[in-house]
Amino acid sequence: MRQSTALSRFTPSLLSHETLKAIFVKRQRLVDRLVELNNLSSAAVSKHHILLVGPRGIGKTHLVSLVYHRLREFPDLESRQLIAWLREEEWGVSSYLDFLLRILRALSEEYKDNGLIEKIENLVELSPDYAEQTAETLITEKCKGKSLLLLVENLDEIFKGLEKNGQEKLRAYFQNNSYIAILAASQGLFNGVSLRNSPFYGFFEINHLQGLTFEDTVIMLTKIARYQGDESLATMISTPHGRARIRAVHHLAGGNPRLYVVFSQFLSRESLESLVDPLMQMLDDLTPYYQARMAHLTPQQRKIVEFLCDHRNAVTVKIIAKQNFLTHQTTSSQLKKLREMGYVRSHQSGRDSYYEVREPLMRLALELKKQRGGPIRLFVEFLKLWYSTEELVNQLKALSSGHTEENDYLNQALEAKRKSKDDPAVRACIDDYNIYINSNDYIHAKEVSEELIALRGNAWDWVKQAHCLQKLGEKSDSQLAIKEAINLLPDNSSILFDCAYIESELGLNEESLLHYEKVLEIDKDNSMAWNNRGAALNQLERETEAKESFRKALELIKPENHWGWRSKGLYEKNLGMFDEAIVSFEKAIKIAPNDIITWKWKSQCLKNSEQHIQAIESYEKLTELDPDDVSAKIDLATLQEKVGRHFEAAKTCADVLELEPKNAFIWAKQAVSYYYSGLINESLQSLENAVELAPDEAHFWANRAVALSALERHDEALASLDKSFDLQPDNIDFTRLSNYASILMTVGQWENGIQLLDDALAHLLNPDDGQYEEDIVIVGNLLIRTRDFDSWKRHISVWIELFGKYELYPILGKGLVHSIDVFSIPWINQAAMRSWNETWQNECEGIEELALPLRLLDTAVQYWERQDRRVLLELPSEERSILFPMLGLEDF
Incomplete structure (x- = not known):
């Protein structure tokens, strides 16, 4: 059964501590830090003064409320600190005295002090100057040696009322009374704290609150559903369909947590009939909220926001200025302020900045007042965002007869969706997908691909999912996704090419070869397809055919740009033409000097052609461009070892271990580098780490013995070699036997050592052992x-x-x-x-x-x-x- 607990959308301070905690996301570390700073400074002379900055609805009150409740949980709080939590909107502050009175009122209400209330009432009999002094004294007497924390929201509005004279008095009051700290919030930075000549310049530690990301939104809405006992909604949110719907909410709300609380009631509504009335009610409720936000702006700012609401899509500063008869400079300045206050957002394209309303819901709510003859356009836009094409079609099928108006809404939304070149939900999915892919976050990228399939389900969406599944090692599911993509576009060479590439990464070389050959049936001059076909043939050990395929790729390539030279170099590399490939890669690098793939292939060619110093320089550049490339760093360390740069190799191994601290083989590799750098103790420590991570690796124990012997800990060295022999009793190699013999001779057991070395050398003559290469x-x-x-x-x-x-x-x-x-x-x-x-x-x-x-x-x-x-x-x-x-x- 669902709980009847309601969530206040506009006054989070009314909610209980448990409710606030239940639906809180993203900023837990900030709350912890604010509580810790307060506790540290409450007993100290120097206080922390914090200003939280963020637009309305971003969660400032929620955060301040949580801090308040956390502090009140400390049993000893009242013995060391009092809290004065001012109301969220202190409309009546027009002077310094007004502000002091608000502090006294908050203290009297917090601590049920009737005596203080009487004293406050008596202040009206005094002159303003004497009343200020008396109010200051009353605050000091109330605190009686304890510290005081002021919780003040909408500080920007309060400072307007104080004006400069009041701000100067307040600054002097804080200066002379070090027991007071303040945690404040405002919609944006304002002159009272940002201008160098303002009394509070540099006074606050400023924290800018960012909007919720899509993942934050999912977590918050799941928490709300569970808090309200709606497990079916919580389950729906975790599905691709649910996440796609949340993507629409995220677009409409623009990262504003307040609006997610509003939208939580709509997520599970499937039918149009169940959506229309609540949607209208919601927009009607939100209209005063947005009207108040518009009233907060200057006339010029309101003009710009209204223009962006009417214009509906992102536009340049130049167009905004021209259409509103404003100068470019004025427009830029006002847009900067609007962005800081959370009204608009910008996108950079070349030299131009494009601006749009941050919350599309604001445009919809304000548009409601402009509609004449019914809210048809508003509904069409909302439905286009809320439902996928498939869902709109299903809604039409499900409508019973007589629903003419709803039928009209759906048909227009479906038509608008089909004509639209840029579905916001799809665009948001693709943007997030690219971000996740670029950061190698394939789990979240896969989730986004599932949403794309739920939203539109085209072949490219299935390719995206196949790619993620391949990266996550889910081979069979990746194959199924490839099959879906090819079934949708069986003759599309680009789809076939990408699927073939994923199959090659999965080790499905026969399937990969088949699809590359299909690509070549469609596009016989596709040089990359010829190259990749050759790679697939190589994997199938059909080397003669592979070389022919590589040669065909090389014949076709006519390099004119970075990609062409890079591709030519790849084909030459695959043919073992390393010197020629290096030349091609260098030409590509001249055009695109920071291309990671080109540097990687060039580095490999230099290594393969044993140009060690140049290879090191190339790998150093590669690892600078891509510091997370573990394989490149391992290659670099190996090359540094080859040329005797042992300490550099040890440092490179340390870089790898920062990325892979559990990699026992890199610890062992670092140990060798330290050993030949003369850092024997460091070498031993690396080996201790290696044997701890991989205690069954015999050669780790053998190397550990060498380090121990170099430190004259010979008994331990022999024991370590014994452990190595126990782990590999059937593979007694010359290296370990000769080391054992050498240690025995070092400790004076010459006869035993000589005999063991003799046996080891005889062992080398055994024809079954092959030629000794080490x-x-x-x-x-x-x-x-x-x-x-x-x-x-x-x-x-x-x-x-x-x-x-x-x-x-x-x-x-x-x-x-x-x-x-x-x-x-x-x-x-x-x-x-x-x-x-x-x-x-x-x-x-x-x-x-x-x-x-x-x-x-x-x-x-x-x-x-x-x-x-x-x-x-x-x-x-x-x-x-x-x-x-x-x-x-x-x-x-």
């Missing part, structure tokens, strides 16, 4: 772990013996070259580099298989000492190409 990390780890010359010499001696025994010097050489990467660590100084080089040169003398690694090591040490790139010219170009990335350099 770097031998134990060599670089030794340089990080210790700078003890004797320890180096003994390890190297063992390695030479054992790797020689199994004829695996080339693998040891890879490890030696990899150790050059460690030179970038700040605490590996030039003396350590020289000693490292000399040890290896002495111990490996005469071993031909290690000649190249030793030559690269020696050259690297010379470069670090001299910082002269000419040192590198002593190497052949093929050897330089190995060394340059490790030194963070590009070739000559």
Whole structure:
């Protein structure tokens, strides 16, 4: 059964605290903050003075009422603070004394103080000046050392009554009585607080209240329905049909919460008969409200608003000025004020600003007074907004005979809807859909697509829904939406193309290929369709056909603009023509320097062609343009690692972790970057985070052991490796075995370590294991772990013996070259580099298989000492190409 609780539309202060809370939306954090600020300042000398600014109906009174009730809930409030809540409309304030009297009256009513009432009445016997002084004293005596909070609405109107003299007195009163704080509200900023020479300039902390968004509206109307016990309405609101109807309400109300309360009674009315009388009653009730709002304006402002109401659509400042015989400057100035007060809204198109009435309902209500011979035009417009085309048709079918007038309304609304190029509800849906898509909010975008289907249901609406469902991983539902779209327009190449693209994203490559081929049957010169067909063929491992398709795309493209050069670059990229693709992308970037997709594809081409430094620069630009692109940042970190920029790579990983803090693999990647930056403690912490998130990843535990060993926590390191072996008992790789052996030798267990390393090398010779492709990390780890010359010499001696025994010097050489990467660590100084080089040169003398690694090591040490790139010219170009990335350099 529904509750009989009614909601006051124009006086929220009459509602109970529970009711106010039940239907409140959007501004809970602001209420919490205002309550907290008051509690902090009530006992402090410095007070917070707050001004809430927003047009009528935006929710100022509701918010102030909630703050009042929240404060009154504190049991100790009266022992430390009194509240004087002035009436919403204090019409009689025309002087400073009047304002003081309103404060005293509010205090007497709040605290039922009959004695204070008598004292107020006695003030009329005094002269105005003496009455002011006495009133100030009465307020101070009433507070008796407590703080006082003034709740004042329509402060702009009160300040008009005070005039400058009264404002100056009030400002001095606040200055001399630090126990008073004020929470005020006004329809807009006004001279009394905004002009630099006004007494209250800079006095208030100003909070501008914004209108409700569509999502706020849905939440508010659902709350109202539940508060009134109407679960069927609450359920209807959650449906696409219900949300589409709310979209119409949102358009009519323009974000004004007061009007949503008014409209809540109409949402579930389906038949025209049940809508007509309540609609007329509502408009009749709202007319005085809007007339009062018009009366609040200056004559020039009223003229502009009336013109916009009559004009019905958005118009430029130039047209408004000309039609109203006003100067452009005057019109702009007045429109700015009207926008701030919430009467109009603006849209920018190029250099022109277009203005329209913020609340279309205002135009409908005011138009009611102008109708002669029946409100037919008003109803036609309302019905066009309220019902979808399908609903209008169904309403006509449902009308019984004899309803001539209603039949006329519906037919005219249906005709107007068919002729209309811009249905406001559809436009609002598309605008919101684009906003959600651009912010990757596919859940809300899907809801909007459902509303579009309910409003008109064309093929593009189904494509939008298919796209959202694909992004949300709802594969089967996305396929159904694709089917609906194609059934509606089976021969539309654009629909087929978009559906094929979504199918490719779903992994439905056969279906995607089929639809791209249908596109090409309709438009054989569609280069992008040829390209995407090639991508689908690639996924199906039909590589020869794919290349032919890519070549056809490249033949067809005739780049004349940014899109053309970008497309040409894509086709070249798909053919592996990376250098040519880079040139095309650079031409596209000259035309559109901030196009994210072009930068992404260019970056990938530079990476694939191993132009590491340029690739890093390109990825840095890409991540600047799109800071949420995780894959781009991971690519960037990998490239930074390749060229020895380990600390930069660690910072890039940190950027990724801000977006994906639960990504264990990025924590592990960051750990490696920290390790080769010489930040071992940071490396260990990143690995601790990694193993906490993914405790079953064996290589995380293995890397953790390396960091622990570098910190001389060798027992813990061995335990961590044991854990790694337990997790992967059937995959005992050389890297982990050799690290274990190296740690054993470091702690003095030479025999055990040598035996384990011997076993690991024998393991490498097993033909079933394939060729070992990784770097031998134990060599670089030794340089990080210790700078003890004797320890180096003994390890190297063992390695030479054992790797020689199994004829695996080339693998040891890879490890030696990899150790050059460690030179970038700040605490590996030039003396350590020289000693490292000399040890290896002495111990490996005469071993031909290690000649190249030793030559690269020696050259690297010379470069670090001299910082002269000419040192590198002593190497052949093929050897330089190995060394340059490790030194963070590009070739000559």
